[in-house]
Amino acid sequence: MTIIDNTTADVPSGPLLEVRDLHVEFHTRDGVAKAVNGVNYSVSAGETLAVLGESGSGKSVTAQAVMGILDMPPGRIPRGEIFFRGQDMLKMSNEERRLIRGQKIAMIFQDALSSLNPVLSVGYQLGEMFRVHLGLSKKEAKARSIELMDRVRIPAARERVNDYPHQFSGGMRQRIMIAMALALEPDLIIADEPTTALDVTVQAQVMDLLAELQREYHMGLILITHDLGVVADVADKIAVMYAGRIVETAPVHELYKRPAHPYTRGLLDSIPRLDQKGQELYAIKGLPPNLTRIPAGCAFNPRCPAAQDICRTEIPALLSVTERDGTELPGRGSACHFWKETIHG
Amino acid sequence: MGRYVARRLLQMIPVFLGSTLLVFAMMYALPGDPVRALAGEQTVDPAQIAAMKKDLGLDLPLWHQYWNYLTGLFQGDFGTQIASGRPVADIISEAFPITVRLTLFAFAFTVLVGISIGVFAGLKADTLRDRALLVLTLLLISVPSFVLGFLGQYFFAFQLGWVDPNVSVEASWDELFLPAVVLGSLSLAYVARLTRTSVAENLRSDYMRTAVAKGLPRRRIIGVHLMRNSMIPVVTFLGTDLGALMGGAVVTEGIFNIKGVGYNIFDALRHREGATVVGIVTLIVVVYLVTSLLVDLLYAVLDPRIRYA
Numbered sequence: 319m320t321i322i323d324n325t326t327a328d329v330p331s332g333p334l335l336e337v338r339d340l341h342v343e344f345h346t347r348d349g350v351a352k353a354v355n356g357v358n359y360s361v362s363a364g365e366t367l368a369v370l371g372e373s374g375s376g377k378s379v380t381a382q383a384v385m386g387i388l389d390m391p392p393g394r395i396p397r398g399e400i401f402f403r404g405q406d407m408l409k410m411s412n413e414e415r416r417l418i419r420g421q422k423i424a425m426i427f428q429d430a431l432s433s434l435n436p437v438l439s440v441g442y443q444l445g446e447m448f449r450v451h452l453g454l455s456k457k458e459a460k461a462r463s464i465e466l467m468d469r470v471r472i473p474a475a476r477e478r479v480n481d482y483p484h485q486f487s488g489g490m491r492q493r494i495m496i497a498m499a500l501a502l503e504p505d506l507i508i509a510d511e512p513t514t515a516l517d518v519t520v521q522a523q524v525m526d527l528l529a530e531l532q533r534e535y536h537m538g539l540i541l542i543t544h545d546l547g548v549v550a551d552v553a554d555k556i557a558v559m560y561a562g563r564i565v566e567t568a569p570v571h572e573l574y575k576r577p578a579h580p581y582t583r584g585l586l587d588s589i590p591r592l593d594q595k596g597q598e599l600y601a602i603k604g605l606p607p608n609l610t611r612i613p614a615g616c617a618f619n620p621r622c623p624a625a626q627d628i629c630r631t632e633i634p635a636l637l638s639v640t641e642r643d644g645t646e647l648p649g650r651g652s653a654c655h656f657w658k659e660t661i662h663g
Numbered sequence: 664m665g666r667y668v669a670r671r672l673l674q675m676i677p678v679f680l681g682s683t684l685l686v687f688a689m690m691y692a693l694p695g696d697p698v699r700a701l702a703g704e705q706t707v708d709p710a711q712i713a714a715m716k717k718d719l720g721l722d723l724p725l726w727h728q729y730w731n732y733l734t735g736l737f738q739g740d741f742g743t744q745i746a747s748g749r750p751v752a753d754i755i756s757e758a759f760p761i762t763v764r765l766t767l768f769a770f771a772f773t774v775l776v777g778i779s780i781g782v783f784a785g786l787k788a789d790t791l792r793d794r795a796l797l798v799l800t801l802l803l804i805s806v807p808s809f810v811l812g813f814l815g816q817y818f819f820a821f822q823l824g825w826v827d828p829n830v831s832v833e834a835s836w837d838e839l840f841l842p843a844v845v846l847g848s849l850s851l852a853y854v855a856r857l858t859r860t861s862v863a864e865n866l867r868s869d870y871m872r873t874a875v876a877k878g879l880p881r882r883r884i885i886g887v888h889l890m891r892n893s894m895i896p897v898v899t900f901l902g903t904d905l906g907a908l909m910g911g912a913v914v915t916e917g918i919f920n921i922k923g924v925g926y927n928i929f930d931a932l933r934h935r936e937g938a939t940v941v942g943i944v945t946l947i948v949v950v951y952l953v954t955s956l957l958v959d960l961l962y963a964v965l966d967p968r969i970r971y972a
Contacts (some may be wrong), residue, residue, distance in 0.1 A: 416880065419877065432868065434873065435874070437966055438888070446883075449878075484967075
């Protein structure tokens with residue numbers, strides 16, 4: 319088997335991954351569910367993009383489309399491009415995409431217990447990466463697996479390499495998932511809610527480990543989450559998704575300080591704060607829309623406290639956000655007709 | 664593990680005693696007796712019959728007869744057939760290999776074809792090909808094996824002339840092909856359905872998505888990740904099924920005139936040959952117990968989450 323050249327010499331400069339106008343829909347019994355409706359984002363090497371949104375916002379589906387693990391059918395990608403190192407992956411053959419998966423782009427899933435194969439030892443599942451992609455022998459693969467387990471700080475890796483997933487704690491299992499994603503030193507890691515299933519104390523450890531490894535290998539990282547707290551420490555930039563669209567983009571700390579979309583503001587206001595103890599917790603009213611019947615105009619309009627007539631008829635484009643005096647705010651964008659009022663009050 | 668096996672082996676003792684007693688009592692309760700069966704339609708002097716029964720110990724109460732049988736059994740004596748005067752052990756050693764051969768043949772057929780059909784359907788669940796195979800298995804489940812046997816005989820032996828309608832005394836492998844297919848067809852349908860459901864279910868699991876995300880080739884995803892998990896319920900079923908196939912062989916052997924265990928059991932029942940029936944049934948029970956133990960052990964090998972203490 320050929321080993322794919324890992325050097326970056328001949329790679330065109332620019333972002334590692336660029337998603338352009340991506341649309342994904344699912345054909346269901348109730349009609350066509352439009353899960354992703356024109357998403358654009360990009361990640362460079364060493365950069366962390368956090369994709370934030372409620373369940374059903376299309377954040378995971380976008381990631382699965384990038385990874386090439388969507389179930390098609392019922393899924394379909396009617397429009398869009400996904401460039402990885404300048405090449406559109408949607409135009410590649412299945413075999414070409416398979417060689418990217420695991421080697422160039424790896425994924426970490428939410429629930430490590432169900433995402434690891436219950437009947438194969440972790441050593442087997444880690445070693446499989448080396449055996450299949452690099453053609454190593456069983457023995458070599460095992461040695462490399464132990465190294466990997468050490469790397470993600472699993473104690474007594476040598477003794478535990480033959481254990482099965484159910485014999486590990488939740489945090490250790492997620493470390494194994496991380497180790498598996500890291501095995502072939504990919505350029506990009508997509509982590510789909512990697513800490514949601516973990517205890518709060520373990521969450522921080524796993525997140526720190528992931529951030530540390532990302533720095534060390536200079537990888538791009540897409541962090542999909544609904545947890546604003548997880549994002550703050552590790553992300554460089556944030557894309558907030560709602561009903562299959564990106565409604566706001568911003569460098570991480572700017573978003574917290576000055577949201578430019580009513581939905582983002584609602585999300586931030588619904589975080590419990592110690593200084594508001596005793597007051598009623600804010601919640602965005604209403605429910606996320608049914609993806610087979612997304613409201614006309616801005617999808618958020620039925621829940622938006624500031625909705626006007628235009629919001630019910632015209633879909634707002636993601637426009638760049640500026641200061642009051644017109645100074646550009648780099649990396650900031652909002653898909654709200656009234657972003658000025660939202661950010662500048 | 665060792666303790667578990669020992670415990671399971673010890674559990675076989677009461678099962679063995681219980682099943683022999685049960686079959687023995689049922690034979691005792693049946694109207695008619697072997698001596699009268701020996702005479703057939705002729706009228707025989709009742710005094711002579713009574714004398715013969717006394718000779719054979721058949722006049723004793725049930726518990727005494729059972730005791731005699733058991734003590735004989737532990738000395739390696741399965742008893743003697745009254746009509747033929749042959750030791751039951753001889754009959755068993757003659758008939759058993761034939762039935763074992765038929766059963767294994769049917770079992771191999773069930774495993775190979777059943778699992779293949781199940782995987783084939785399960786990988787494309789809810790498509791036309793899946794539905795077609797489901798209908799086929801439903802057909803096999805609803806048609807009794809004797810109907811299938813006669814149909815097979817009619818088409819392949821009488822119409823096409825590919826096989827002999829009756830199996831010879833040697834019961835060679837090629838002769839047993841049609842009987843094995845008939846015997847295994849019901850289990851095949853169950854195995855196919857079980858495999859299909861298991862495969863379709865595991866196909867949707869998170870770890871399968873992980874396997875795809877790892878960039879593994881499809882044959883590895885299916886062959887290693889999917890199959891290891893999907894086969895767990897199927898193996899359990901197959902273990903208990905091996906015993907059921909041996910029992911089912913009684914009917915199939917009758918249709919194809921195979922001189923195996925089933926034929927002998929039927930023959931012995933007609934002549935009220937208690938020792939023969941009890942001996943054969945007990946042996947089938949033991950086979951059943953041993954295979955189910957083996958399956959339980961295999962289960963732990965397939966699924967590491969199961970550990971026996």
